[in-house]
Amino acid sequence: MNTESLRLTLTLGGRFAGEQVWQTQPEKFGALGAGYQTRVQTDFGGVLPAVRKVQVSRYLADGTSLSYAESDGRNKPHFEVQFDAATALITLRQHQDEAAAPLLVAHYDPVSLVMALRGPAAPTELWRAALTGGAVHVQPLPEAEIAGLRARAFYLRPGGAYVASELEAPYRLLRLVQPTDFGPVDASLQPEARRKDGKEDGRSEKADKPRRRRA
Numbered sequence: 001m002n003t004e005s006l007r008l009t010l011t012l013g014g015r016f017a018g019e020q021v022w023q024t025q026p027e028k029f030g031a032l033g034a035g036y037q038t039r040v041q042t043d044f045g046g047v048l049p050a051v052r053k054v055q056v057s058r059y060l061a062d063g064t065s066l067s068y069a070e071s072d073g074r075n076k077p078h079f080e081v082q083f084d085a086a087t088a089l090i091t092l093r094q095h096q097d098e099a100a101a102p103l104l105v106a107h108y109d110p111v112s113l114v115m116a117l118r119g120p121a122a123p124t125e126l127w128r129a130a131l132t133g134g135a136v137h138v139q140p141l142p143e144a145e146i147a148g149l150r151a152r153a154f155y156l157r158p159g160g161a162y163v164a165s166e167l168e169a170p171y172r173l174l175r176l177v178q179p180t181d182f183g184p185v186d187a188s189l190q191p192e193a194r195r196k197d198g199k200e201d202g203r204s205e206k207a208d209k210p211r212r213r214r215a
Contacts, residue, residue, distance in 0.1 A: 008021075034061055
């Protein structure tokens with residue numbers, strides 16, 4: 001995967017609930033090898049309170065997380081976690097508090113797990129992934145069709161999240177359903193040429209109207 005930018009529309013109960021942008025770029029982690037950094041900015045709105053959430057994940061090519069942080073995009077992260085294989089420690093920081101735990105198995109974070117479920121290396125059988133504070137069971141679902149594209153899909157439990165991406169390259173994330181306090185929020189990939197106002201070719205509404213010739 002090269003540099004990638006994906007824009008998704010959020011809905012709640014079929015009503016507009018905001019927008020989400022995934023930006024990924026390759027990164028090198030020295031002796032650990034090559035990997036990626038993905039930044040996810042979620043701007044809730046519409047039927048949800050106007051809140052911004054920024055997630056930044058740094059992970060190896062297989063999705064194994066090296067670090068993860070959450071913030072509102074303006075100040076320092078209010079939650080950070082580091083996975084250090086050299087010291088075999090997980091270090092968590094939340095505001096002024098810090099704690100450590102042993103790193104016994106490879107861990108994923110909410111972003112790197114989604115990325116691990118994209119592409120031909122995605123699991124084909126029930127899979128248990130370790131996350132900070134617990135584990136999630138990833139259940140592969142039958143091949144689906146989303147927006148006219150063949151897709152591989154997964155159901156995650158506990159929580160009931162749903163992840164679907166293109167079956168073929170470039171394996172774009174097509175749909176992501178996540179549980180929230182307000183109900184399941186559905187994120188769907190926007191067509192690349194479509195603007196927020198629904199125009200397909202980027203022209204303004206005024207430009208679409210026929211021009212009146214002067215006498």
